[in-house]
Amino acid sequence: MTYCVAMRLDAGLVFLSDSRTNAGVDHVGTTRKMTVYENPGERMLVLMTSGNLSISQSIKQIISERTNADGKNIWTANTMFEAAQIVGEAVRSVHERDTGAFEKFGIDFNVGIIFGGQIKGERCRLFQIYSAGNFIEVQDANPYFQIGEAKYGKPIIDRIISSKTPLDTAAKCALLSMNSTLRSNISVGMPLDLLVYGADELAITRFVSIDEKNQYYKDIVEDWATKMKEIFNSVADPEWSNGDAASNLIVEKDVGQSLVTTAPEAIATNIQAKPIQTLAQGINTEQS
């Protein structure tokens, strides 16, 4: 799998991708999931892909080679919308070529794409492109897209990010979102590619590939982990009671049949009549 996230903020764009690729757990490798199309001063476009690696690579090959029916390619598209169409057309072209063979082998045509950047004359734009080549554009109310293993790292983004978030703060959020994902899912792995783009720069100015030795990454994830534990401890534990004002959680009485099934009378009586010798000798397989 993969985890990639991109954010479109008032101040620019943030892109972050992991590098784990695998075909089963016994074939694990590293591949870059971020590709930049740069014509400095005129356009800076970033493509991130998840899903079947053969599909992703074919799409990138087609994007870099072909000019479409309108005579446009990734370098001559007038707008990001046109450029996203070119990427969508590449997806459809690979689908047309591969889908017959895939069906014979029961393989899904599975690819996820985030595509964003800026072409001179437009503001920064960000798209999510689906396996069918159709796409949606990010909105300020929900200014990010994720592909791949998106769920682990979503809560932190939902808590922090709005379109007003400064670029480097958003980059930090993306890195912590990635860290939560890395900790909980081994199909996502280092190194991480981070690209932070300030609106109207029209070139790559801030890119870094972050591996296990990167001091900044090590520092923030350690700081975050320590502080998470501190605030977790500082949030009040429940204190149960049957209704005392001093406690914060009240035990529910009469929970009723929707929750509890009680033992049939014969069994309840039986159990209470003769102490449970058999049960006291119960086998605890768990401890073996």
Place this chain on the structure above:
Amino acid sequence: MTYCVAMRLDAGLVFLSDSRTNAGVDHVGTTRKMTVYENPGERMLVLMTSGNLSISQSIKQIISERTNADGKNIWTANTMFEAAQIVGEAVRSVHERDTGAFEKFGIDFNVGIIFGGQIKGERCRLFQIYSAGNFIEVQDANPYFQIGEAKYGKPIIDRIISSKTPLDTAAKCALLSMNSTLRSNISVGMPLDLLVYGADELAITRFVSIDEKNQYYKDIVEDWATKMKEIFNSVADPEWSNGDAASNLIVEKDVGQSLVTTAPEAIATNIQAKPIQTLAQGINTEQS
């Protein structure tokens, strides 16, 4: 969907389930996903289910009615392992009955089960039971199970929970894990059923159904959200440089072809030769 989590700690067990059920987004309802089988002083068993509601309900009906080929039922099983087998047999029984019809309609036989508790004479035990009726038992190294929408709420559990965690601290962690899930996924919803079981109590002593008005829940999620933002702000933002000692993140030079595709020379020259009038007039569809 659903989100349920259970933890087996040295001090006992924690169970937490949401109540959202839906068949498409236009048929959303509330259903309890936790069922307790209680014979006070002798056994206290908790079953939580996710997946197809008709399967879950059938399983529960069978569990409460049937005695298996060994003459055992949920009330007479000598060990939690036997009780888990009885639940697994109920799953297989529903599968046998429904799977033919399901296949005709292209419906997956989809059910997830967490089953745990204590029978007098054994320690607390916790199982995850699959659609095929097979099951695994929790281990101290990784002392929790989740079913349903598990990913959003996993990072906080991975950061906090070990088998040494006190019961009420674990309950608080489960509630915050649920809160992260609720915020990020509308297929999970209130009220929440929380059951905290101290080892050897052999009865329900701490159960509460938490709705939107529960003051404790409101307090901790607000406190958590505020503190998360505070610590997020206190973690260092990246400061980019080309190598100054004062900064914490160094811009990578010579990123190379594995990342960047540059414009073909003809295009790059062309663009630089005549300032990009067409592009400067680009249509910004995003702002419409």
